[in-house]
Amino acid sequence: MAIETLLDFRSPDTCKRLVIKIGSNLLVDGEGRLRTEWLRTVVLEVKTARDRGQEVVIVSSGAIALGAAKMGIEGGGRSTLSEAQACAAVGQIALASAWSDLLAEQDLLAAQMLLTLDDFESRRRYLNASATFDRLLSEGVVPVVNENDTIAVSEIRFGDNDRLAARVAQACTADGVILLTDVDGLYDRHPNEPGAERLSQVRGVTDEIHAMASAESGSSVGTGGMTSKLLAAEIAERAGIALAIMNGSEDVPMSRALAANSATLFLPKRGDSARKAWIGGRLRFAGSITVDQGCVDALRENKSLLAAGITGVEGKFERGDVIPVHAPDGRMIAKGVVEYEWHEVEVIKGRSGIELRTILGYAPRAAVIHRDHLVML
Structure with a gap:
């Protein structure tokens, strides 16, 4: 069985393994503080999924923004590469600690995995990462993944966690990916324009679909935008993985989106072999x-x-x-x-x-x- 509707994301029969990506603008408020109570509701949803029999991997942004606030650096900590790396080094400790503590409240064990583009471009390292995911998930652990911003330079950076989430989904052979963001899906034009309509389902990202997207991130602390999410959808769809873009602003965001059928669902065009999916996902x-x-x-x-x-x-x-x-x-x-x-x-x-x-x-x-x-x- 494969994912065909949004509700399939909550079924262990159609979505045994799920990747959830959370952007910086959801995790961190305007003052650079972690939105702990909101995050607690997301962790509750992870617990609910686990109780249903699903395995969950989290791709979490937020280290640079958290580090910048702790160091008193204005502008989100991204003015230079060295500044971003320093902020990430400070913020990653706080981010990992928050995930570990909140997951522990639900009797879930967290594992941290910091990855770079090179870890996916090298076939050997990709297979090593895949084996690590399999072992952690088989032991009931919740892997929390982020790009290793403390060492990643432009040549080995994804640059956004949307594509990282899609490559993680490939590596751990996930059935579905949920990208939580500040909009409830892809619109046929900028959502602020009059008459803009959300697309409920897309099967195959085409040039026309790309033309609907904006490359702008909705936050000074984020690096994504709809363009990066469509690139992630392309990576996922070639590997036979469904991907959904949902609004994550409110508490229990996934439950809200699924109940309201409010999201854009990208259905895979085909299911390449594991090796071909890796080839198709290469970026450098x-x-x-x-x-x-x-x-x-x-x-x-x-x-x-x-x-x-x-x-x-x-x-x-x-x-x-x-x-x-x-x-x-x-x-x-x-x-x-x-x-x-x-x-x-x-x-x-x-x-x-x-x-x-x-x-x-x-x-x-x-x-x-x-x-x-x-x-x-």
Whole structure:
């Protein structure tokens, strides 16, 4: 059974494993103080889910904002990277302590996991994280995840916890993700505009859906916005994971949203294998290739990517790297594990298969990217 409606998020039959992401603007008030009583109601909902037989992972923002308040730094603590890292170092202790204490009130044991983009981009580290999630959840523990802002620089940052939540859902093979935010879903235009209507359900994030979103975060302490949530929905939907955007402002926010059927539900387009879901979720690349329209058409028919269709090479990738594939108009249409070094692809691009042995000096591989290691976007 799979999630098809919002109410399915509360059923252990359709949603055995659930990831809940909570943004900074919900956790922290305008003075930089933790909204403890509100958070206590969320923990009560976690307890209720656990009692139903569901396993829960929490992705919690708030460390930088809490640290900034404790250090007396104005503006949320994000004016420089070093300031944000220092605030995170201070705030993470307070955040972890709050989660541990509040979960303990409900006889639940918390575990802290601090992750960076690198932990998901590296296949080995991704599998290690996945194994840790499985063990913690099998022991009845509630993992509380945050980006490791104390060490993460721009090259290894998600930059928002929405996409982190989607990658966590992949790693722990969750059935559903709930993103709690300050709006009750995706609207067809900015929610403040007259006539704006909320979309109740979306199956497949398209260019038209992206055009409805705003990249602006609703808070000075947050880093998200609707754009980041749609990017998270894309990651989730390729892995067969349902994702819902709900308003988390009030007490017991998930219960309220489910009772009122007030949210936007993103249903998965497909259920990729675990490896393909990991490939499709990759966010950082050493290079890329561009292909002609004939190659684009072939890839959409589940064919492998051959040298003859390649028109351009960017960056310095190595064999085994995951790289993106761009259409002639520059759109990213796929990601895949490349079988050649960048300089080899440079010399064989546009060439037919019978020419490759002579050009390379050895027997060519079956494809530049084999269809078994290619994910269409």
